[in-house]
Amino acid sequence: MFHLNSTFSTLRKSEKIIEGLLWLSATITILVTVGIIWVLLSESVSFFSEVSIVEFLTEKEWTPLFADKKFGILPLVAGTFLTTFIAIAVALPIGLTIAIYLNEYAHGTFRAIIKPLLEVLATIPTVVYGFFALTVVTPFLQQFIPGLAGFNALSAGIVMGIMIIPMISSLSEDAISAVPRSLREAAYGMGSTRLQTAFGVMVPAASSGILVSIILAISRAVGETMIVAIAAGQQPRLTLNPLVPIETITTYIVQVSLGDVPHGSLEYRTIFAAGLTLFIFTFALNNISFWIKKKYQEKYD
Amino acid sequence: MTNSDINRYKDKAFQIFGIFCTLIGLVVLAVFLIDIAIDGISRIDWDFLTSLPSRRASSAGIYTAWAGTLWILVLTAVIAFPLGVGAAVYLEEYSRKTKLANFLEINIANLAGVPSIIYGLLGLEIFVRQMRLGGSLLAGALTLSLLILPIIIVTTRESIKAVPRSVRDGSYALGASKWQTIWNQVLPASFGGILTGIILALSRAVGEAAPLIVIGALAYVPFAPTTPLDEFTVLPIQIFNWTSRPQEAFLTNAAGAIIVLLCITFLLNGIAVYLRLRQQKKVKW
Amino acid sequence: MSKKVYKLEAKNLNAYYGNFHALKGIDIAMEEKAVTAFIGPSGCGKSTFLRTFNRMNDFIEGFRTEGDILLDGRDIYDKKIRVDELRKEVGMVFQKPNPFPKSIFENVVYGLRLQGIKNKAVLQETAEKSLQRAALWSEVKDNLNKSALALSGGQQQRLCIARALAISPSVLLMDEPASALDPISTAKIEELIHELKNDYTIVIVTHNMQQAGRVSDYTAFFYMGELVEHSKTKALFTSPSDTRTQNYITGRFG
Amino acid sequence: MSKKVYKLEAKNLNAYYGNFHALKGIDIAMEEKAVTAFIGPSGCGKSTFLRTFNRMNDFIEGFRTEGDILLDGRDIYDKKIRVDELRKEVGMVFQKPNPFPKSIFENVVYGLRLQGIKNKAVLQETAEKSLQRAALWSEVKDNLNKSALALSGGQQQRLCIARALAISPSVLLMDEPASALDPISTAKIEELIHELKNDYTIVIVTHNMQQAGRVSDYTAFFYMGELVEHSKTKALFTSPSDTRTQNYITGRFG
Amino acid sequence: GGNTSEGENSDLTGSIQIDGSSTVYPITEAVAEEFRTEAPNVKVTVGVSGTGGGMKKFTRGDIDIVDASRAMNADEQAAAQGNDISFEQLSVAYDGLTVVVHPENDWVKDITVAELKKIWEPGAQGTITRWNQVRPEWPDQELHLYGAGVESGTYDYFTEAIVGKSHSSRGDYTASEDDNVLVQGVSTDPYALGFFGYAYYEENKGKLKAIPVNDEDDSNGTGAILPSLETVKDGSYTPLSRPLFIYVNSKAVARPEVVEFVNFYLDNAGELSQEVGYIPLPEEEYNKQKQKFQKFATGVGASANNQQ
Numbered sequence A: 001m002f003h004l005n006s007t008f009s010t011l012r013k014s015e016k017i018i019e020g021l022l023w024l025s026a027t028i029t030i031l032v033t034v035g036i037i038w039v040l041l042s043e044s045v046s047f048f049s050e051v052s053i054v055e056f057l058t059e060k061e062w063t064p065l066f067a068d069k070k071f072g073i074l075p076l077v078a079g080t081f082l083t084t085f086i087a088i089a090v091a092l093p094i095g096l097t098i099a100i101y102l103n104e105y106a107h108g109t110f111r112a113i114i115k116p117l118l119e120v121l122a123t124i125p126t127v128v129y130g131f132f133a134l135t136v137v138t139p140f141l142q143q144f145i146p147g148l149a150g151f152n153a154l155s156a157g158i159v160m161g162i163m164i165i166p167m168i169s170s171l172s173e174d175a176i177s178a179v180p181r182s183l184r185e186a187a188y189g190m191g192s193t194r195l196q197t198a199f200g201v202m203v204p205a206a207s208s209g210i211l212v213s214i215i216l217a218i219s220r221a222v223g224e225t226m227i228v229a230i231a232a233g234q235q236p237r238l239t240l241n242p243l244v245p246i247e248t249i250t251t252y253i254v255q256v257s258l259g260d261v262p263h264g265s266l267e268y269r270t271i272f273a274a275g276l277t278l279f280i281f282t283f284a285l286n287n288i289s290f291w292i293k294k295k296y297q298e299k300y301d
Numbered sequence B: 001m002t003n004s005d006i007n008r009y010k011d012k013a014f015q016i017f018g019i020f021c022t023l024i025g026l027v028v029l030a031v032f033l034i035d036i037a038i039d040g041i042s043r044i045d046w047d048f049l050t051s052l053p054s055r056r057a058s059s060a061g062i063y064t065a066w067a068g069t070l071w072i073l074v075l076t077a078v079i080a081f082p083l084g085v086g087a088a089v090y091l092e093e094y095s096r097k098t099k100l101a102n103f104l105e106i107n108i109a110n111l112a113g114v115p116s117i118i119y120g121l122l123g124l125e126i127f128v129r130q131m132r133l134g135g136s137l138l139a140g141a142l143t144l145s146l147l148i149l150p151i152i153i154v155t156t157r158e159s160i161k162a163v164p165r166s167v168r169d170g171s172y173a174l175g176a177s178k179w180q181t182i183w184n185q186v187l188p189a190s191f192g193g194i195l196t197g198i199i200l201a202l203s204r205a206v207g208e209a210a211p212l213i214v215i216g217a218l219a220y221v222p223f224a225p226t227t228p229l230d231e232f233t234v235l236p237i238q239i240f241n242w243t244s245r246p247q248e249a250f251l252t253n254a255a256g257a258i259i260v261l262l263c264i265t266f267l268l269n270g271i272a273v274y275l276r277l278r279q280q281k282k283v284k285w
Numbered sequence C, D: 001m002s003k004k005v006y007k008l009e010a011k012n013l014n015a016y017y018g019n020f021h022a023l024k025g026i027d028i029a030m031e032e033k034a035v036t037a038f039i040g041p042s043g044c045g046k047s048t049f050l051r052t053f054n055r056m057n058d059f060i061e062g063f064r065t066e067g068d069i070l071l072d073g074r075d076i077y078d079k080k081i082r083v084d085e086l087r088k089e090v091g092m093v094f095q096k097p098n099p100f101p102k103s104i105f106e107n108v109v110y111g112l113r114l115q116g117i118k119n120k121a122v123l124q125e126t127a128e129k130s131l132q133r134a135a136l137w138s139e140v141k142d143n144l145n146k147s148a149l150a151l152s153g154g155q156q157q158r159l160c161i162a163r164a165l166a167i168s169p170s171v172l173l174m175d176e177p178a179s180a181l182d183p184i185s186t187a188k189i190e191e192l193i194h195e196l197k198n199d200y201t202i203v204i205v206t207h208n209m210q211q212a213g214r215v216s217d218y219t220a221f222f223y224m225g226e227l228v229e230h231s232k233t234k235a236l237f238t239s240p241s242d243t244r245t246q247n248y249i250t251g252r253f254g
Numbered sequence E: 001g002g003n004t005s006e007g008e009n010s011d012l013t014g015s016i017q018i019d020g021s022s023t024v025y026p027i028t029e030a031v032a033e034e035f036r037t038e039a040p041n042v043k044v045t046v047g048v049s050g051t052g053g054g055m056k057k058f059t060r061g062d063i064d065i066v067d068a069s070r071a072m073n074a075d076e077q078a079a080a081q082g083n084d085i086s087f088e089q090l091s092v093a094y095d096g097l098t099v100v101v102h103p104e105n106d107w108v109k110d111i112t113v114a115e116l117k118k119i120w121e122p123g124a125q126g127t128i129t130r131w132n133q134v135r136p137e138w139p140d141q142e143l144h145l146y147g148a149g150v151e152s153g154t155y156d157y158f159t160e161a162i163v164g165k166s167h168s169s170r171g172d173y174t175a176s177e178d179d180n181v182l183v184q185g186v187s188t189d190p191y192a193l194g195f196f197g198y199a200y201y202e203e204n205k206g207k208l209k210a211i212p213v214n215d216e217d218d219s220n221g222t223g224a225i226l227p228s229l230e231t232v233k234d235g236s237y238t239p240l241s242r243p244l245f246i247y248v249n250s251k252a253v254a255r256p257e258v259v260e261f262v263n264f265y266l267d268n269a270g271e272l273s274q275e276v277g278y279i280p281l282p283e284e285e286y287n288k289q290k291q292k293f294q295k296f297a298t299g300v301g302a303s304a305n306n307q308q
C-alpha cells in the first residue's frame, strides 16, 4: 500500500503557502494597475467635468497652460507615436540583426563579451542620451537634412532607438539560444545557410520571446521621458513630420509635475488626463499584440 | 548565378550587416563612454566621492548621492526580485490558461509602458502619503520596484518557458512537488535569462530621477542614509540637477557623477555576466 | 471471498486529448511483482496509457480521463491522492533521455534530496548502487561530477534509469527505456528488469517484440487506442486470440 | 591505373572533444550506392563519426578533427567547400526526432523552400512522395497543416526522414533512425532503405544487429573510438576477424 | 561664509525640510551649505520638486520652507488655510530674464517691450514669423523663438511682464525647462531670439548676444538697458527682473533652528545668490525682509505661547 497521510503533510502545507505567496506576487501587479488607474482617474474625473471628452479627443491644439486654453490631446499622441515609431524603426532591425548575428554567426566568446557590452547602452542615464541627441546627432543630421530643426523628433527617436537596442538584442538572443539544439541541427542538416536557419527556424521558434522583447522595447520607448524632453523640443504639434519640434505625453507630464504649476488646478490635472490617455493607448497596443501572439502561437503549439 | 549562390551571398551580406549593426552599437557606446570620460574622469578623485553637495562645483561631491543610489539599488533588488520572479513563476507554472491569466499577461505588458513619472505619482499617493513613509529610501525603492516589476516578470517568464518539458517531467516523475521542481530544476535552468532581465530592469531603475523627485527624494542631503527610512538623494537627481546649472564646471561634475553611476551598473553587469556564463556552461540542450 | 487486489488496474478507462479520443474503454489488471509489456504500432496510445499510471498527463492541457485507475486498489485520480507521493511510488523512465542539467551524481540523488536526505554517505551509496544496477557505474565512476548532458544518448538514458531506481518505487514505468541503448546495455537492463521484478511491479512499453518476449510475464497489445489483447506473454506470442494481434506480431500489418 | 574514387572516405581521422579523444585514427572507404551500418557499444563514437560526414560537429565548441574526410574524392574540410552545399548533398536523420515547430507540410518542404522553390504543385507533390516513402502519408494526409509537434514520437521521426528525403541528397546519414519506431514502421523504413540504395549512398548507425544484418551491405564495428572491423555485412556477422567484434555480436561483451 | 554669524552654534539641533522650485534651489543649497558651519547639528535637506510640488507639500504641512519662483496663488493659500497653516513670504534674490540672440546677429541692437509683446503675444502665432515684421529694417528672415517651458515660473513671469497677462503667449516657440538646452538652441541658430535666466547668459557670453530692453518708461532708467548686476539691483532693468521667494511655515518658526536658519538665509542671501548666478536684492530690501520675518516669528511664537 502506498501511504498518503504521511509525514509529508507539512510539505503539503508549505506548498500551499508558497503557491499563495506566488499568487500574491502575481496579483500585486493588478493592485499596481488599480492604483495607477485610481491615481489617474481621481484627478481625471474632475478634469473631464470641466473639459469635454469630445474636445479632448478632437481638438487639434494642446495649450492648457496658455491663457487661451485648448485641450486637444492629439498633438501629444502624435508626438508619442512619432518618436516611438522612429525608435522602433531603428532598434528593431538593428537589435534583431545583432541577436541573430551573435547567435548564429559569432563565436561563443565574442558573444559572451558583446552582449553585456551592448547592455550597457540601456544603463546610460537618459539625460546623457538627451544631450547626445541635441548636441551631436541633430547637428550631424542637419548636414544632410536641410530642413531639420534644432529640436526634432528624428534625433530623439534615433537616440531612443539606440538606447533600446539591447532590450531587443539581448532578450531576443536569449530566446533564440533557448531553442533546442536539435532544431538548429535539423535545419543545418538540411543544408540551410546560417541566414536560412536563423529566419526559417530559429526566429519562428523563438517568436514568442522575440515578440515580448519588442513589446518591452516599445513600452520603454513610449514611456521614455528625458530624451524627448531635452532633444525633441516641447511644442505640442499635430504632425507626423519628424523634422520639427514636437512634444510627447511623457514629456508633458514630467514637465508639469516637476514644474511650477499649482497642484490641484485644472492645468495640473491635465497630466492625469494625458496619463490616462497614454495608459489606454498602451493598453490597446498590448491587447493587439497579445492577440497577434495568441493567434500565431495557436498555429504551432 | 544559381539559387544557392544567391543564398550564400545573402548569408554573407547578412553577416556583414550583422557585424555592422553590432559595430553601430559598440561605436555609439564607445563614443558615449569616451565623451563622458573626457568630460568627467579628471573630476573623479577621493574628495569627489566623499564630499557633500556644494554650491561650488569644485568642492561639490557625490557622497550622499552614490550612497543613496546603492541603498536604492539594493532595496529595489531585494523587493522586486522575489516579487517579480514569484509572479512570473505563478503565471508560468501555476495559473491555468484562464481569462484571468490572459488579463494578467496583458496587464503586465501594459504596466511596462506606463511612464515612470506616473509610478512616481502612484508612489507619492500610496507609499509616501497612505503608508506614511515620507520621502524615504523605502518609499523610493518600493516605487522603483513597481516600475521594474513588469520587466522582471516578462523576462523571467520567457526564460522559464524555455526550460524543456522533459526536464520538468523528469523531476515530477521522481516525486517532486510542483515547488520542488520549480526550485530545483526550473529556476536554476532559467537563472541566466532571469538575471539578464533583472539587470536590464535594475539598470533602468538606477537611472531614474523623475519618479524619485516626485515622491520627494531630495537634491541636497548633507548626510548619507543609515536606515531604509532615511531621506536620500541619488546620482541621477544630482546629475539632472547639475546639468541644468549654468556654470560649465557643474557639467563636468555631472560627467564625473555619470562615470560613477556607470561604474556601479558595470559592477552589477559584471556580476551578472559572470553568473550567466557559469550558468550557460552548465545548461545546454 | 474478497475481491483480489491487483497492483495496477484500469477500469473502463477513456482518455482524451481535447476532442481526440486516445484511449478507448480500457480494462486491465496487472499483478504485483510481474513485468507487463505494452506493444502496438506507433501512435496507438501506449505512452498515453503508461503515463496515466503516474498521472504525468495531468500537465497536458486538454487531457482528461474517464473511468478509474487503481493502484493497490485505490483510485489514483481520487481528490485525496497526493500526486507527488504517487510518483514516488510509481517511478518512470522516459522515451527520450531527459537528464537534468546537473552533475551525474546530482541526477541520481535528486529524488533523495527531494525527500530531505542530506547524509553524504547515504547519498553516495545509493548513487553507486543505482548506477551499478543501471549498468553505468563503470563508465562514470571517475566522473560523477561531470555534467550529465555531456554523456552520449545511451549513457544519458541509463542515467535516467539509475535516477528512477534511486528512490526505490514499488512500480516502475518504462517508456521504451532501451530504444536508445546498444545491445549490451540493453541486455543489462533486461537482466536488471528480471532482477527487479522480485520486488517491483514493472510496466514497459517496447517496440521490440523480442524484448517483450524476453522480459515480460504479461503482454498487452494496443491498437488505435484500444486494448486488443492482454495475456501471458508466451500465450500472446504463440497463440494470439485476436487476428489483429496475430497480424501485428507476425509483421503482416498495415 | 587510376585510384578508385569512393563515395565516402576517411583517412587517418582523429576527432577530439576538447581533450577527449573521441575517434582514433579511423580509415574507411565506402562504396557508392551501398548501405553501410555502424555498430558498436554506446559511447564508442558512432554518432560522432557519422556527424563528421556532413560536418554537423562544427557547431560543438572545442570539437576538432585531424586527417581527411573525402566525399567523391574531395576533402570536405577543405576551405573551398561550402558547408550548406555539402549538407544538401549529405542528408541526415537524427537519433532524437527533431521536427520544426511548423506544420507537417512545412516540415517536409522546408528544404525545397530553402532552394527557393515556390511552385505550389511541386511542393505538394514532393511532400506527398516523401511522406509516402517515409511510410507516414496515410496517417497524416488529412492533417498536413497540423503542427508536427502534435505527432507521436514515431510519427515525428518518420516525418524527419521524409524531410531529409525531400531534398534528394546523394548520401543519407541516419543516426538510429528507427530506434523510436514500431516494427511495422521500422520494416517500412528498412524497405525504403533497400529501395533508396539504388540511388543513394546510405550510412546508418544502429544498435539493432538484426537491423544491420537486414539492411546493410557493409558493416563497420566501432569500439572505444576505434574502427575495429569493416567488411561485408555477412562476412562480419558470420566470420568476424577481430575477437572484440566476435564478442560484441554474440553479446558476450562488457 | 556668513558675515554676521558669530561662530558655531553647535547646541542647535533638529532638522529643516525644504522643497520647491529648482530655480531657487541653488541659493537655498548655498545657504544650507554655509549653515552647516554655523549649526553643524541641524540637518537641512532641500528638494527640487518644483514650485507647484513644493507648494503642495508646504500647504499640507509636510515641509518647513518652500522655495518659490512665483508668488503663492489663491488656491494654494486657501489650501494652507484649510490645513491651518499660516506663513510668511520672503524675497531672497532677483532673477534677471535676459533676451538673447545668436552672436552673429548684427541687426538687433535693442528691442522695446512693445516689440517683445508684438512677438510673443498670442495673436502673433502664425502671423509674426519673420524678423522684418517686428521692425521693418530687420532682415526678411524667419524668426525662431526660444523660451522657458510653459509650466515654469519663468514663463509665468515673462508673459506677465511682456504681454501683460500671465500665461498669455504664442505657442509656436521652442520651449524647454532646462535653460542650458535653450542656450544650445539659440547659440546654434542665427535667426533665433530667446529668453532665459541671467546666469545662463553670464556663463555663455561667448556664445550669445544679450539685447538691451527698452521699457519706454524713463522713470526707471532711460533707453534700452542691458541686464547686469547693477541694472537689475537698482531696478532699472525692468520689467524683466523678477524676485525669487521662500515661504516659511508658521508652525516651523516655533523651532529655534528654523528661525536661526531663516535669519541666516536673509543675512547671507545677498552674497550667496550672487555667487550662484542670481542677483541680490538691495541691502535695505534684505533688512526689510528680516524685519518682516522677525515680526512673523515673534508674533507666531507669542500666539503659540498664548495657546498653551
Ligand SMILES: Nc1ncnc2c1ncn2[C@@H]1O[C@H](COP(=O)(O)OP(=O)(O)OP(=O)(O)O)[C@@H](O)[C@H]1O
Binding pocket: C017, C020, C022, C041, C042, C043, C044, C045, C046, C047, C048, C049, C060, D150, D151, D152, D153, D154, D155, D180, D182
Ligand atoms: N499532447 C498531445 N496532444 C494531442 N494529441 C496527442 C498528444 N500526445 C499524443 N497525441 C496523440 O495521441 C495518440 C497516441 O499517442 P502516444 O504517444 O500515446 O502513442 P504511442 O503508442 O506511444 O506511439 P509511439 O510508439 O510512436 O511513441 C497519437 O495519435 C498522438 O498523435
Ligand SMILES: Nc1ncnc2c1ncn2[C@@H]1O[C@H](COP(=O)(O)OP(=O)(O)OP(=O)(O)O)[C@@H](O)[C@H]1O
Binding pocket: C150, C151, C152, C153, C154, C155, C180, C182, D017, D020, D022, D041, D042, D043, D044, D045, D046, D047, D048, D049, D060
Ligand atoms: N558534446 C560533447 N562533449 C564532450 N564529449 C562528448 C560530446 N558528445 C559526445 N561526447 C563523448 O564522445 C563519446 C562518443 O560519443 P557518441 O555520441 O559519438 O557515441 P555513440 O557511439 O553515438 O553512442 P550512443 O550509441 O549512446 O549514441 C562518448 O564518450 C561521449 O561521452
Ligand SMILES: [Mg+2]
Binding pocket: C046, C047, C048, C095, C175, D152, D153
Ligand atoms: Mg510512445
Ligand SMILES: [Mg+2]
Binding pocket: C152, C153, D046, D047, D048, D095, D175
Ligand atoms: Mg549516438
